[in-house]
Amino acid sequence: MKLIAYPSISMRAIYIWRRNFFVWKKLAIGSLLGNLADPMIYLFGLGYGLGGLLPQINGVSYIAFLGSGTVCASTMNAASFEALYSTFSRMHDQRTWEAIMNAPIALEDVMSGELLWAASKAMLSGTAMLIVLFALGIVTSPMALWALPVIFLAGLTFASLGLIATMLASSYDFFMFYFTLFVTPMMMLSGVFFPLDQMPSSVQVVSGWLPLTHVIALVRPLLLSGEVPVALISHAVSLFATSLIAFWIAVILGRRRFLQ
Numbered sequence: 474m475k476l477i478a479y480p481s482i483s484m485r486a487i488y489i490w491r492r493n494f495f496v497w498k499k500l501a502i503g504s505l506l507g508n509l510a511d512p513m514i515y516l517f518g519l520g521y522g523l524g525g526l527l528p529q530i531n532g533v534s535y536i537a538f539l540g541s542g543t544v545c546a547s548t549m550n551a552a553s554f555e556a557l558y559s560t561f562s563r564m565h566d567q568r569t570w571e572a573i574m575n576a577p578i579a580l581e582d583v584m585s586g587e588l589l590w591a592a593s594k595a596m597l598s599g600t601a602m603l604i605v606l607f608a609l610g611i612v613t614s615p616m617a618l619w620a621l622p623v624i625f626l627a628g629l630t631f632a633s634l635g636l637i638a639t640m641l642a643s644s645y646d647f648f649m650f651y652f653t654l655f656v657t658p659m660m661m662l663s664g665v666f667f668p669l670d671q672m673p674s675s676v677q678v679v680s681g682w683l684p685l686t687h688v689i690a691l692v693r694p695l696l697l698s699g700e701v702p703v704a705l706i707s708h709a710v711s712l713f714a715t716s717l718i719a720f721w722i723a724v725i726l727g728r729r730r731f732l733q
Contacts, residue, residue, distance in 0.1 A: 485579075485582035485585075485586070486585035486586040486588075488578075488582075488586065489573065489582065489583055489585070489586020489587065489589075489590070490589045490590045490593070492573075492586075493590040494590070494593075497594075505597070505598075505601065509547075509598070509601055509602070509605075511547070512544075512546060512550075512598075512602055513605070515539065515546075516536070516539060516543050516602075516605070519535075519539055519666070521536060523535065530667075530668060531668060533697050533698075536611060537611050537612075537696075537697055538668075538697070539665070540602075540606045540611045540696070541606075541612075541689070541696040541697055542664060542665035542689055542693070543602060543665065544599050544602045544603055544620070544624070544692060544696070545599070545624075545627065545685060545688045545693075546665050546685070547598045547599055547601075547602045548596075548598060548624050548627045548631070549595070549631045549656065549659070549660075549684075549688070550598075550656070551591075551594050551595040551597070551598035551599070552594065552627070552628045552629075552631035553631050553634075553635045553651075553656055555590065555594045555632065555635075556587065556588075556591040556631070556632040556633075556634075556635025556636050556638075556639060557635045557638060557639055557642075557651065558645065558648065560587050560591070560635075560636065560639050561639050561642055561645065561648075564639065565642075570583050570731075574731075580724070580728060580731055580732065581724055584720075584724055584727055587632075587636065588629065588636065588720060591628065591631075591632035591635065591636075592628030592629045592632050593628070594628070595624065595625075595627065595628030595631065595632065596621070596624055596625045596628050599620075599624035599628070600621065600624065603617065603621075603624075603696075606696070612697075614695070614696070614698070615699070616695050616699035616700070617695050617696045617699070619695050620692045620695045620696060623688065623691045623692055623709075626712050626713065626716070627684070627685075627688040627712065629716045630684050630688075630716040630719070631684065632716075633715070633716045633717075633719035633720040633723060634655075634684070634719045635651075636719070636720065637719055637722055637723045637726060638651045639723075640723050640730055641726060659683050659684075659685045660685070662676060662679065662683060662686075663680055663683050663685035663688075663689055664686060664689045664690075664693075665685070665689065684712060684715050687708040687709075687712050688712065690702055690704070690708050691708050691709065
């Protein structure tokens with residue numbers, strides 16, 4: 474009798490991704506609007522309001538400068554929200570993970586699927602913001618399309634970091650600390666709203682270690698000037714290494730939580 478082999482780990486992760494996708498489809502419109510609302514408020518409120526009072530920044534209008542940063546920030550927020558609140562809900566309240574792991578699917582498979590799904594949600598959010606910038610005429614260069622793989626890599630990075638917090642969380646209240654102490658300061662210090670060279674040198678050193686800084690350094694030149702980013706390889710490697718290390722830590726924490 475021919476034995477039926479179980480799918481590989483990568484395929485099992487895709488199964489988890491598909492499961493989350495089919496559930497999300499029922500609420501897709503509301504989810505998209507929710508992901509766009511916050512960055513659009515920043516873009517129109519600060520871009521057109523405050524931007525009218527400011528001179529050009531690095532040779533571009535403030536709304537263009539802010540728009541490129543908003544694409545990155547919306548990607549970070551979408552990945553973080555999905556990896557934190559939605560993942561915690563499936564893991565803790567709904568006990569979806571426990572039900573899935575009754576099948577021949579390991580914890581690592583479930584977490585890999587959650588990682589891919591969070592990165593996909595982030596990709597969708599970042600792409601939607603990019604379409605808005607094209608529609609407004611803020612971004613015109615075809616080189617901006619090369620920002621899409623960077624957006625997906627950013628989604629993987631912030632989803633991996635978010636999974637660490639999820640594995641440590643005992644309730645939803647825990648995530649307020651993550652956003653207040655990590656996500657919000659990173660938005661302020663990574664060049665979303667103003668150039669990094671406006672900050673003290675000591676703060677610039679700290680900013681250089683933040684993942685969002687690397688994302689913006691890759692995306693902004695592609696969107697605003699259609700140029701290949703400076704130090705492209707080092708920024709990309711930094712993001713990739715951060716995502717690998719963070720996911721590895723998250724898996725270790727997940728094993729301690731579920732397999733003790």
